[in-house]
Amino acid sequence: EVQLLESGGSLVQPGGSLRLSCAASGFKFTDHAMTWVRQAPGKGLEWVSGISDSGRSPYYADFAKGRFTISRDNSKNTLFLQMNSLRVEDTAVYYCAKDFVGTGLEYWGQGTLVTVSS
Amino acid sequence: IQLTQSPSSLSASVGDRVTITCRAGQSVDRYLNWYQQKPGKAPKLLISTTSSLQSGASSRFSGSGSGTEFTLTISSLQPEDFAVYYCQQSYSTSITFGQGTRLDIK
Numbered sequence: 001e002v003q004l005l006e007s008g009g010s011l012v013q014p015g016g017s018l019r020l021s022c023a024a025s026g027f028k029f030t031d032h033a034m035t036w037v038r039q040a041p042g043k044g045l046e047w048v049s050g051i052s053d054s055g056r057s058p059y060y061a062d063f064a065k066g067r068f069t070i071s072r073d074n075s076k077n078t079l080f081l082q083m084n085s086l087r088v089e090d091t092a093v094y095y096c097a098k099d100f101v102g103t104g105l106e107y108w109g110q111g112t113l114v115t116v117s118s
Numbered sequence: 119i120q121l122t123q124s125p126s127s128l129s130a131s132v133g134d135r136v137t138i139t140c141r142a143g144q145s146v147d148r149y150l151n152w153y154q155q156k157p158g159k160a161p162k163l164l165i166s167t168t169s170s171l172q173s174g175a176s177s178r179f180s181g182s183g184s185g186t187e188f189t190l191t192i193s194s195l196q197p198e199d200f201a202v203y204y205c206q207q208s209y210s211t212s213i214t215f216g217q218g219t220r221l222d223i224k
Binding site: 035037044045046047050059061095100101102103104105106108109110111 | 149151153155160161163165166167172204206208209210211212213214215216217218
């Protein structure tokens with residue numbers, strides 16, 4: 001059974017940093033690209049970042065470029081999202097999902113809430 | 119690639135046939151997916167690459183289209199179908215979602 005378990009969300013002040021993790025199981029992690037998607041309260045889905053199966057090719061939404069860094073540890077089946085210079089508008093539930101381009105996102109985690117507020 | 123869904127909201131009754139449209143700002147070939155989301159839950163993939171029904175999704179759902187215009191059809195609405203629906207393109211490495219269509223009970 002495929003499982004994705006996010007963690008690391010919390011309350012952080014504007015300008016602060018946070019690192020999200022997504023522990024994957026139930027599939028061969030090294031064979032799949034991965035994606036982060038977020039959803040602000042009461043709003044729609046917004047793609048944040050994606051990364052190739054090897055980890056060598058990261059991709060970012062414009063709002064994430066220069067502030068967020070996606071990475072993965074294939075030895076630990078874990079995906080990460082390092083978020084710096086956080087803004088109030090980054091407040092959202094952050095989901096990790098299996099796969100990236102060329103296919104739908106069939107498996108999602110339960111999400112982790114990031115709240116940016118003073 | 120911008121995706122525009124219509125309508126943004128829709129009220130319908132159990133048993134109705136419903137169609138949601140997703141228009142892309144440029145061709146996404148057939149790399150268009152549909153999701154259902156219920157309150158407090160992660161999105162659920164219903165249809166991938168325009169028309170491939172996901173395992174576990176009801177056959178009431180079907181998708182069609184190509185290029186820049188796509189549709190999701192629900193053949194006969196059931197109570198569990200009332201939710202928010204999103205289209206998403208996986209054609210480019212900058213994937214995008216439509217703004218969502220809220221389907222409410224009339």
